[in-house]
Amino acid sequence: TEVIVKGGYIRVVQDIRGKYHSEGDFVMNRPLHGALNPTPVDESTDTYDSIDWLVKNIPETNGKVGILGISYDGFLPLMAVINPHPALKVSVPMNPMVDGWMGDDWFHNGAFRAQNLPYIYEQEATRKNDEKWWTDHFDDYDLYMEGSVGDIGRSHGLEQVGFWKQILAHPAYDSWWQEQAMDKILADQPLKVPLMLVHSLWDQEDIYGAPAVYKAIKAKDVNNDKVFLVLGPWHHGQEIGDGSSLGAIKFNSDSGLYFRENILAPFLAHFLKDDAPKLDVAPVNAFQTGTNEWERLRSWPSGCDSGCAPKTTPLYLNGNLKLSFSEPKRGDSAFDEYVSDPAKPVPYRARPSQPVGYTGRLTWPQWLVDDQREASGRPDVLAFTSEALKDPVKISGQPMANLVASTSGTDSDWVIKLIDVYPDEVAGDEEMGGYQLMVSADIFRGRYRESLETPKAITPDKPLLYRFALPTANHVFLPGHRIMVQVQSSWFPLYDRNPQTFVPSIFWAKPENYKKATQRVYHAPGQESFIDLPMVKE
Known part of the structure; x- marks a missing residue:
C-alpha cells in the first residue's frame, strides 16, 4: 500500500466474482473458459472487463494499468496476462497459487495438505466467509487423528462444497489439475505484459508457484526485459510487511522494505508513469540466506556472472x-x-x-x-x-x-x-x-x-x-x-x-x-x- 500511496497511483480493490459484494457465483481458482469451465466468464475476462470500465470512467487515469496481489490474489495477475487488455502494462503476482497439486495449496507431490480443510470450508460455504470451521480440539494433531481426511470433511458437511467434491474426485495429477496449472497455461501463451514474479523462500503456502512460472515463460523473454523474478527471505506475503526477521532467523536489515523501495517502486514507476526514468532493476533480485545479502542477477538459477547454470x-x-x-x-x-x-x-x-x-x-x-x-x-x-x-x-x-x-x-x-x-x-x-x-x-x-x-x-x-x-x-x-x-x-x-x-x-x-x-x-x-x-x- 505504501508504494501505491507514495507513488501517487489510483488504487482499485475489487471483490472476486461471487465473494462479498461481487455478483455471480464463486468458483475456487475458476479455470479458463473451456473444457473445465463451460461458462463464458473466467478471471481473465473479468479482469479485462474491469480494466476496460476503469480506463473509460476514471478521468484522472493516464490509461496505464498495473495489477498486483498475493496468494489467491497473486493467481489473478497471472490470469490477467492471458488475452490482456491493451491498457494492462504490468503484472506483479506475489506468492501466486499456480499448481495446486504439484506444490502449492492443496497437495505436494500427491500428499494432501489436510490443515487446509478449514480454508476450503470457509471460502466456499458462504459469500462473506462468515460460516467458520469449528473444532473442539485445542491441538490440530488430535483433530486430524480422528479418521481419514474424507471422514473429517464429511463430519463438517464439506461434501456440500463444490471444490471439495473436485478434490475427492481427483487425488492424482490427472487432466483436471494439469489443464489449470498456470505455469503450463502461460507456457503456451504469448508474452505481452511485463511480469515481476515475487517468491518467498520460506513460503509455507505457495512455495511452488512463482519459480515454476518463471521457468515456464523465461525463454520467451528474448530481450531479458519482460520477466523479472524476486526471491526474498520471507514467509507467505511477508514482502509487504517487516522483513527484518522470520521466527528466530534474523536478516540484519528490513528485506521487505528494501524490496518495496528499491525493486517494486521503480518497477511500477517505469511501466505505469508518464516520462518514467529508465529501469534500473535487475532481471533477478535474490536474497542470499546465510550471508543475508541481496544479489542482482541476469537469470535464475545463476552459477556465474554471465548467467550459467549452477x-x-x-x-x-x-x-x-x-x-x-x-x-x-x-x-x-x-x-x-x-x-x-x-x-x-x-x-x-x-x-x-x-x-x-x-x-x-x-x-x-x-x-x-x-x-x-x-x-x-x-x-x-x-x-x-x-x-x-x-x-x-x-x-x-x-x-x-x-x-x-x-x-x-x-x-x-x-x-x-x-x-x-x-x-x-x-x-x-x-x-x-x-x-x-x-x-x-x-x-x-x-x-x-x-x-x-x-x-x-x-x-x-x-x-x-x-x-x-x-x-x-x-x-x-x-x-x-x-x-x-x-x-x-x-x-x-x-x-x-x-x-x-x-x-x-x-x-x-x-x-x-x-x-x-x-x-x-x-x-x-x-x-x-x-x-x-x-x-x-x-
Missing part, C-alpha cells in the same frame, strides 16, 4: 548417519531403517499443532524456519549429518532428492529435509547455538513413483528410487556449520497420513488400513541415496 553436485547419505560429498564405500552398512507408525505420525512442528492462520497467538507463518531438533531426535526420523564445513557451500536453485528406499508396506510417504546446522556456539546470538534451520524440504507420496497420473502399489521390501525436486533455495552454508538431511515418512497434520497399505483413495482409508511399516534408506554402492545440490562456486 553445477549439480551430489551430497551422499552414508553409513553411520553420515553425510558427505564422497560416495558410499563397500563394506559400510548398506542401509538405515526406522518404523513408521500411522498411529503416531511425526508432527510437522512442536505440539500443540496450531491451526493455519495469521491472527493472535498463531505462528503458522514461521513454521518452515522452526528448529528441526524437535524431529532429529525421534526414532522414526533418520538424520544424516556432515562434518563441520571448512569452506562455504552455496546453493542456488532446486535441490533434487534421489532416495533409494524400501518399505514393508504397499504405500509410503517420503519427507526429505535439507538443513543448515548451526555451530554449538554462535557469537553474539547464544540462542542460535546448534539450531537446525530447514533450507528446503518437501514430501512425496510413494504411490506416484512411476506415474503422477496413475497410482500404483509399491512392491514391499524392494529398494526403489524416488526422485523429486525440493523447493527453490538461495543459501550459503557457512564455515563451521554442518549440513543435515532428515528422512521421515509423515509430516502431520499438515499432510494427511498415508495408511502405508495401498488403497484406491487415501481420502477414504479405513482404520484397519493404517499399519506400521519398516522403512529402509539405502546408501551402498549401486544403491546410493543423495541430494543433487545446485552448487555455485564463490
Whole structure:
C-alpha cells in the first residue's frame, strides 16, 4: 500500500466474482473458459472487463494499468496476462497459487495438505466467509487423528462444497489439475505484459508457484526485459510487511522494505508513469540466506556472472548417519531403517499443532524456519549429518532428492529435509547455538513413483528410487556449520497420513488400513541415496 500511496497511483480493490459484494457465483481458482469451465466468464475476462470500465470512467487515469496481489490474489495477475487488455502494462503476482497439486495449496507431490480443510470450508460455504470451521480440539494433531481426511470433511458437511467434491474426485495429477496449472497455461501463451514474479523462500503456502512460472515463460523473454523474478527471505506475503526477521532467523536489515523501495517502486514507476526514468532493476533480485545479502542477477538459477547454470553436485547419505560429498564405500552398512507408525505420525512442528492462520497467538507463518531438533531426535526420523564445513557451500536453485528406499508396506510417504546446522556456539546470538534451520524440504507420496497420473502399489521390501525436486533455495552454508538431511515418512497434520497399505483413495482409508511399516534408506554402492545440490562456486 505504501508504494501505491507514495507513488501517487489510483488504487482499485475489487471483490472476486461471487465473494462479498461481487455478483455471480464463486468458483475456487475458476479455470479458463473451456473444457473445465463451460461458462463464458473466467478471471481473465473479468479482469479485462474491469480494466476496460476503469480506463473509460476514471478521468484522472493516464490509461496505464498495473495489477498486483498475493496468494489467491497473486493467481489473478497471472490470469490477467492471458488475452490482456491493451491498457494492462504490468503484472506483479506475489506468492501466486499456480499448481495446486504439484506444490502449492492443496497437495505436494500427491500428499494432501489436510490443515487446509478449514480454508476450503470457509471460502466456499458462504459469500462473506462468515460460516467458520469449528473444532473442539485445542491441538490440530488430535483433530486430524480422528479418521481419514474424507471422514473429517464429511463430519463438517464439506461434501456440500463444490471444490471439495473436485478434490475427492481427483487425488492424482490427472487432466483436471494439469489443464489449470498456470505455469503450463502461460507456457503456451504469448508474452505481452511485463511480469515481476515475487517468491518467498520460506513460503509455507505457495512455495511452488512463482519459480515454476518463471521457468515456464523465461525463454520467451528474448530481450531479458519482460520477466523479472524476486526471491526474498520471507514467509507467505511477508514482502509487504517487516522483513527484518522470520521466527528466530534474523536478516540484519528490513528485506521487505528494501524490496518495496528499491525493486517494486521503480518497477511500477517505469511501466505505469508518464516520462518514467529508465529501469534500473535487475532481471533477478535474490536474497542470499546465510550471508543475508541481496544479489542482482541476469537469470535464475545463476552459477556465474554471465548467467550459467549452477553445477549439480551430489551430497551422499552414508553409513553411520553420515553425510558427505564422497560416495558410499563397500563394506559400510548398506542401509538405515526406522518404523513408521500411522498411529503416531511425526508432527510437522512442536505440539500443540496450531491451526493455519495469521491472527493472535498463531505462528503458522514461521513454521518452515522452526528448529528441526524437535524431529532429529525421534526414532522414526533418520538424520544424516556432515562434518563441520571448512569452506562455504552455496546453493542456488532446486535441490533434487534421489532416495533409494524400501518399505514393508504397499504405500509410503517420503519427507526429505535439507538443513543448515548451526555451530554449538554462535557469537553474539547464544540462542542460535546448534539450531537446525530447514533450507528446503518437501514430501512425496510413494504411490506416484512411476506415474503422477496413475497410482500404483509399491512392491514391499524392494529398494526403489524416488526422485523429486525440493523447493527453490538461495543459501550459503557457512564455515563451521554442518549440513543435515532428515528422512521421515509423515509430516502431520499438515499432510494427511498415508495408511502405508495401498488403497484406491487415501481420502477414504479405513482404520484397519493404517499399519506400521519398516522403512529402509539405502546408501551402498549401486544403491546410493543423495541430494543433487545446485552448487555455485564463490
